[in-house]
Amino acid sequence: MFYLQSNMAIKKMLDTLEDPFTRFLELEKFITLRPGTQGAFTGVGLSTGYPTKLDGSAAGFVVISASPGGQANRAGMLSGDVILAIDDTSTETMGIYDAAELLQ
Incomplete structure (x- = not known):
């Protein structure tokens, strides 16, 4: 307590x-x-952050970088890509820590 x-x-x-x-x-x-x-090295090898829509609200997660040799890098993910869903689950209202846990 x-x-x-x-x-x-x-x-x-x-x-x-x-x-x-x-x-x-x-x-x-x-x-x-x-x-x-x-x-x-954990997860798929991504550093992510919050992008913003024009109205200032979050719109998924933006890829800051993909670790060389990691799964995300091998899949072709690039800095600036926006992750809208993880395993068919929308990231629109997901917290960054929940997303990181799913990506691991």
Whole structure:
């Protein structure tokens, strides 16, 4: 219970910053994403981010880079490509951590 209350308190504190680039990474998501930050090759070998539509809302995920030799690179994915679905699941309202987990 303390863990959940701490997470909520941290999220509320960060919300006051009104910084669109500041995110709270919960322990479970950190554990899932950690191998990709330690030089280990995980998933399909993509770095992704949020593209924006003309109205400013998210529209899937944009490929920042595809790791040389990785599955995405071998499939021909290029920087600037937009991922609209993963395994027939739309990414339009998907969070970036959920997408990363599916891609792994």
